[in-house]
Each structure stands twice: as C-alpha cells, then as structure tokens.
Amino acid sequence: MLKIFRSGVVRRSVRVEAFSECTAKLQLEMNDKLEKVDFSALWLRFNCHCPECRQQGSGQKTLSPLVWPEDIKLQEAFFENDELKFSIKGEDHEGVIPGQVLRKFVSDERARRSAAAKMCYLRKPKQGWGSEIDFSQTNNQKGQYDMTQKIAKNGFCVAKNCPTKKNGVLDVCHKISEPIPFLYGLVQNIVNEPNPTNIAFSDAFLAPHMDMVYMESPPGLQYLLCRRNDDCVEGGESILIDAFEVAEHLRANHPRDFETLCSVPVRFQKIHWERENPVYFEWEQPHIVLDNKGQISRVNWAPAFEGKSRRSSMTNEYIQAYRRFMKQVDESDTKIVKRLNEGECIVFNNRRMLHGRTGFKLNGGVRFMEVAYTNICEFRSKAQVLEFTHGQGEIVTRVGNSNLI
Ligand SMILES: [Fe+2]
Ligand SMILES: [Zn+2]
Structure with a gap:
C-alpha cells in the first residue's frame, strides 16, 4: 500500500x-x-x-x-x-x-x-531499389542522416555514383564508421576464381543468406560495391530479402513452425584448415532468437554454413519448419532481384537482410564487386546521434543484434 x-x-x-x-x-x-x-x-x-x-x-x-x-x-x-x-x-x-x-x-x-520505432518492411518497391541515396549527398551530416535512417527502417540503402576506384568501398564505409577486417581482410574482391574457397567467388547461384552467422557477432553492415559489371555479363543480379519480415510472416501464418525455429538449436560453422591462419568457428543457436518481450532480436540464416547439429535437433517438426522458412524466403514480398550497376553500392544490415545472387555468365566480360563491413553497434550509435541532431529524436529501430532495447 x-x-x-x-x-x-x-x-x-x-x-x-x-x-x-x-x-x-x-x-x-x-x-x-x-x-x-x-x-x-x-x-x-x-x-x-x-x-x-x-x-x-x-x-x-x-x-x-x-x-x-x-x-x-x-x-x-x-x-x-x-x-x-x-x-x-x-x-x-x-x-x-x-x-x-x-x-x-x-x-x-x-x-x-512508439510506432516510429518499428521496422518498416519494404514490399515490392515500385521504383528502383525503393531505398536509395546519391553518394555525393553523404558528404554532409544531413545526407548521412538520410542514409542511416533508410538503413535503420528499410534494412538497406543503395548508394549511387560511388567511387569505383580500388578500395572505393571503404569511402562508403567511412560515411558511417570505420571498416572492420573479418575473415577475408578489410576488402574482399568478389570476382571469379578458378578454385573458389567460397561459392561467392564463382559464377554459381548464391542462395539468400547472412554472412558469418557462425560468430557471436557477425558483421553488422555489409557494403557491396559494384566496380564493374559489363553489359555482356548475363545474370548475376543481386538478391535482397528481409529475414525479419519472413520470420514475422511465419509467426502469423504458421505459429508452430515459428516456435520450432525459435527453440531448436542449430550449429553454424566455418572450418578451414588450408589457409595461413586456420579457422575453426562454431556457433549454436536457434534460427530465430526472441527477446524478453517476444520480439525477434536475431535471425541466423545461412544454409551453406550449417554444421552437423546435435542429433536431437533433426526432427520432423524441424525440417517442416525449415522448409517453410526457406519457401517463404523465396516467396517473400520483400524480395528484390536487381542488377547492381557500376558505382552502385548496396549498404545493408547483415543482421536483418538476407543477400544472394543469381548465377551468371561472363561472356568474356568482367563482373567485379568489392565487399567491406562495419560494426552493427557503431551503426546504431551513428544513426542515433544523427537522429537526435538532425531528426525528430526518435529511437533507432531494432537492428537485429539481440539487443533488448
Ligand atoms: Fe554473403
Ligand atoms: Zn549520489
């Protein structure tokens, strides 16, 4: 009393x-x-x-x-x-x-x-990528504010007219925060290799996935810059899908499958001995992680990097839910399949968006991409500072890094 x-x-x-x-x-x-x-x-x-x-x-x-x-x-x-x-x-x-x-x-x-703090799912954009900015605009804080807002709300933003020089992708990173070297160094070149160590370095179809979910803290933002994509190159379109929307869709339409993907522990791994510094990454977590309010706080989706899960995880319920999620990824309204042109850089939240690529034929031409990453907390911090200084003082949306905020 x-x-x-x-x-x-x-x-x-x-x-x-x-x-x-x-x-x-x-x-x-x-x-x-x-x-x-x-x-x-x-x-x-x-x-x-x-x-x-x-x-x-x-x-x-x-x-x-x-x-x-x-x-x-x-x-x-x-x-x-x-x-x-x-x-x-x-x-x-x-x-x-x-x-x-x-x-x-x-x-x-x-x-x-408030409603403003909710993620906004971009469905079938009518024009272009539906979330774009010109790189020249990001020279000032107002432009950086626009870019971070788009990434926070939509999960991604495509910057146009970016520098196509070597390591040009780092110039885009620097508009948000310091790039971080992950497994493949500060900048990865995505070009065809004769004996690829990763499907990305071939011309094969790259199924939608998140990068490095075998880590406690996978890369936050991914920057995929197109330095060159010759007209004669057939295919090789970039694919983007909002995994949070897919998971919410599953929750609404198939709650038991959703529950299964929230509870069954799955192993993700990257084991690679044939390199100068061998790596042995293992991470085990359900595909979908909820916070204490039942909101989705993290999604782990990277079929190519699944390891051998514990035997008790491989149940009929699991494979049914897994197939359903996979199918809904493919059929998602948020799916964008679009050719990335020279000077365009997709900046996306790797903790939220799945990315992939259709298979391609070079036909004697060149397709050359650069990839770099920045940290997710640095992104949220930058977006929040700019929101307080240039926006309405809203709180930046959930960024998919298991933060309870
Ligand atoms: Fe990737
Ligand atoms: Zn005191």
Missing part, C-alpha cells in the same frame, strides 16, 4: 506529487503537458547524478551499492531548481537527478514503444 509522506510544490512545472518508502510519484512537464511518472527508490538511487555517484566530466558511475543500506527506502524527495533531490533512510547522502535527465529518460522510453 502506498503510504503518503509528503506532497511537494510546483517548481518549473515539476513536482513530487507524493512519495512512499518505495516509490516517488513525480509530475514532469513533457512537451508542455504535465505527466505523472513513478520512479522506485532503487531506480533513483542507482541513477543519482551527484559527484560522489558519478564522475563529473566522464559521467561514468562511481557509486557502490555495497555500502548502501540493505533496504533502499526513500526518506525524502522534492524538487529544487529543476533538480530532484532525495535521500535514502539510513544513508548520509543527498541524491540529485536533474529534471532534464528524468524528462529525457521518460521521452526516450516512450519513443522506444
């Missing part, structure tokens, strides 16, 4: 309406409207902004819960000069949290739940 200790007075449109040992009921001015928000004593204590609890400058927490009283109970709470002041029973400490910090926290929490 809420025991009322004290009522506050309005100061700068905020006040402590009431508080008990456990909870402070605050009234905050949010967008010119007064709103009631509850904070627990523990939340307030953990988020104290006083110089003892948080280093000024770095803002990093320096408080130690080990020296706090056993039970965290509010002794007092009131607003003064737009700062919440509070104290905890049995502790010699004056807690402080600026009103601005509380308002920002509340508005961000709200934005996380």
Whole structure:
C-alpha cells in the first residue's frame, strides 16, 4: 500500500506529487503537458547524478551499492531548481537527478514503444531499389542522416555514383564508421576464381543468406560495391530479402513452425584448415532468437554454413519448419532481384537482410564487386546521434543484434 509522506510544490512545472518508502510519484512537464511518472527508490538511487555517484566530466558511475543500506527506502524527495533531490533512510547522502535527465529518460522510453520505432518492411518497391541515396549527398551530416535512417527502417540503402576506384568501398564505409577486417581482410574482391574457397567467388547461384552467422557477432553492415559489371555479363543480379519480415510472416501464418525455429538449436560453422591462419568457428543457436518481450532480436540464416547439429535437433517438426522458412524466403514480398550497376553500392544490415545472387555468365566480360563491413553497434550509435541532431529524436529501430532495447 502506498503510504503518503509528503506532497511537494510546483517548481518549473515539476513536482513530487507524493512519495512512499518505495516509490516517488513525480509530475514532469513533457512537451508542455504535465505527466505523472513513478520512479522506485532503487531506480533513483542507482541513477543519482551527484559527484560522489558519478564522475563529473566522464559521467561514468562511481557509486557502490555495497555500502548502501540493505533496504533502499526513500526518506525524502522534492524538487529544487529543476533538480530532484532525495535521500535514502539510513544513508548520509543527498541524491540529485536533474529534471532534464528524468524528462529525457521518460521521452526516450516512450519513443522506444512508439510506432516510429518499428521496422518498416519494404514490399515490392515500385521504383528502383525503393531505398536509395546519391553518394555525393553523404558528404554532409544531413545526407548521412538520410542514409542511416533508410538503413535503420528499410534494412538497406543503395548508394549511387560511388567511387569505383580500388578500395572505393571503404569511402562508403567511412560515411558511417570505420571498416572492420573479418575473415577475408578489410576488402574482399568478389570476382571469379578458378578454385573458389567460397561459392561467392564463382559464377554459381548464391542462395539468400547472412554472412558469418557462425560468430557471436557477425558483421553488422555489409557494403557491396559494384566496380564493374559489363553489359555482356548475363545474370548475376543481386538478391535482397528481409529475414525479419519472413520470420514475422511465419509467426502469423504458421505459429508452430515459428516456435520450432525459435527453440531448436542449430550449429553454424566455418572450418578451414588450408589457409595461413586456420579457422575453426562454431556457433549454436536457434534460427530465430526472441527477446524478453517476444520480439525477434536475431535471425541466423545461412544454409551453406550449417554444421552437423546435435542429433536431437533433426526432427520432423524441424525440417517442416525449415522448409517453410526457406519457401517463404523465396516467396517473400520483400524480395528484390536487381542488377547492381557500376558505382552502385548496396549498404545493408547483415543482421536483418538476407543477400544472394543469381548465377551468371561472363561472356568474356568482367563482373567485379568489392565487399567491406562495419560494426552493427557503431551503426546504431551513428544513426542515433544523427537522429537526435538532425531528426525528430526518435529511437533507432531494432537492428537485429539481440539487443533488448
Ligand atoms: Fe554473403
Ligand atoms: Zn549520489
């Protein structure tokens, strides 16, 4: 039961309406409207902004819960000069949290739940790729904001008129963050090789997949730049499919299959001894991972890199669900099959979008792509900073990296 200790007075449109040992009921001015928000004593204590609890400058927490009283109970709470002041029973400490910090926290929490924070599934674009930008626009922050927003919402963006020089793909990466060398170095050249170590380096059909799902943290954004694609080259169209949309579609239409793909552990691997530094990557997780709210937080889909799963995983339910997912990948409304032309670079979220390529014939011509990657958290951070500085202050959509936010 809420025991009322004290009522506050309005100061700068905020006040402590009431508080008990456990909870402070605050009234905050949010967008010119007064709103009631509850904070627990523990939340307030953990988020104290006083110089003892948080280093000024770095803002990093320096408080130690080990020296706090056993039970965290509010002794007092009131607003003064737009700062919440509070104290905890049995502790010699004056807690402080600026009103601005509380308002920002509340508005961000709200934005996380708003419709604007939902992924947007791009179905059958009527024109071009449906999510494009000219590379020249990304020279300024406004253009970078547009690009990161498109990637965050649609899962990808095609940059046109990119530099086609050697390592030109790195120029595109640098619009977002520092490229990261994965297994194949900083830049991979996607060209035909006589004895390919990867299907990508041949002219064969490349089934839709995510890169390196055999890692705890697969590449975040992938940049696929077309340096050259001669007119005489037949086929070799790029394929993009939104795996999150496919998974949601499965959940809506075949809930038991969805459940199976959320629960059966599957092994992914990359084992390669014949290289200077042999690799032995193994990762085991269901194809679809849910967060604590039941939202999809990660998808693992790369049939060519599946290892030998535990025998108990190979059930009739599993193969039925697996086939269904595979079929829906193929039939997805979000599927785009399109030729990438010289100077075009697909920048896509590898944790969300499946990519592939149709088979091709060179006919004496050249097809030359470059691939590079940047980190998913760097992307989300960049997109969020630009959203706060150039956008509406929305919270960036889920990016598929098992983040619970
Ligand atoms: Fe790939
Ligand atoms: Zn403090």
